[in-house]
Amino acid sequence: AQSVTQPDIHITVSEGASLELRCNYSYGATPYLFWYVQSPGQGLQLLLKYFSGDTLVQGIKGFEAEFKRSQSSFNLRKPSVHWSDAAEYFCAVAPMNRDDKIIFGKGTRLHILP
Amino acid sequence: GAGVSQSPRYKVAKRGQDVALRCDPISGHVSLFWYQQALGQGPEFLTYFQNEAQLDKSGLPSDRFFAERPEGSVSTLKIQRTQQEDSAVYLCASSFFSESSYNSPLHFGNGTRLTVT
Numbered sequence: 001a002q003s004v005t006q007p008d009i010h011i012t013v014s015e016g017a018s019l020e021l022r023c024n025y026s027y028g029a030t031p032y033l034f035w036y037v038q039s040p041g042q043g044l045q046l047l048l049k050y051f052s053g054d055t056l057v058q059g060i061k062g063f064e065a066e067f068k069r070s071q072s073s074f075n076l077r078k079p080s081v082h083w084s085d086a087a088e089y090f091c092a093v094a095p096m097n098r099d100d101k102i103i104f105g106k107g108t109r110l111h112i113l114p
Numbered sequence: 115g116a117g118v119s120q121s122p123r124y125k126v127a128k129r130g131q132d133v134a135l136r137c138d139p140i141s142g143h144v145s146l147f148w149y150q151q152a153l154g155q156g157p158e159f160l161t162y163f164q165n166e167a168q169l170d171k172s173g174l175p176s177d178r179f180f181a182e183r184p185e186g187s188v189s190t191l192k193i194q195r196t197q198q199e200d201s202a203v204y205l206c207a208s209s210f211f212s213e214s215s216y217n218s219p220l221h222f223g224n225g226t227r228l229t230v231t
Contacts, residue, residue, distance in 0.1 A: 034219075041224065043118070043207075101159070102220070104158070
């Protein structure tokens with residue numbers, strides 16, 4: 001069965017430091033891959049998505065993610081975090097052409113130190 | 115409206131009460147989804163509509179949960195005889211196109227936080 005693993009429940013980084021949030025998936029074929037962000041009391045907002053092509057995907061708010069098929073990973077990165085990036089981040093996977101089957105990871109809560 | 119709207123924002127119910135949660139998707143969006151997000155967890159799929167048709171309800175945890183979208187726009191998630199384990203945030207999401215999310219990502223509402231006492 002398909003699954004998404006986010007191994008870090010909490011991550012703390014200093015403002016201005018670089019960030020990498022890990023995501024591994026288990027799926028029979030190359031799925032669609034997503035990263036969503038959720039601020040407290042808010043719904044989820046799409047940061048970026050990978051469907052095919054260039055394995056380095058650029059998203060909003062200065063985020064990027066790299067799809068590595070050999071490692072079944074889709075890690076999220078940002079070169080310099082801002083205090084406003086503090087939120088919960090969810091990696092998600094869906095089979096091709098079936099966005100009704102999106103599966104979310106358990107999330108990584110990002111804390112930013114001033 | 116500009117986004118997906120959910121009401122009420124918060125709901126406290128006594129165990130055994132029935133509740134109804136409302137979702138107003140973005141106008142014109144074909145697909146509508148309900149998710150349940152327990153504390154400290156990611157959203158888990160409950161059910162999916164394409165227009166008024168409920169195409170998948172495999173995620174509904176029990177027959178106490180019922181969802182409808184009679185006119186293909188507003189949707190209601192109803193929970194009968196609520197239990198404490200139903201306490202969670204219920205998220206609604208919509209998207210424009212049903213076959214692929216490539217150009218139509220999910221747009222989420224802010225959710226309804228249900229607390230069953």
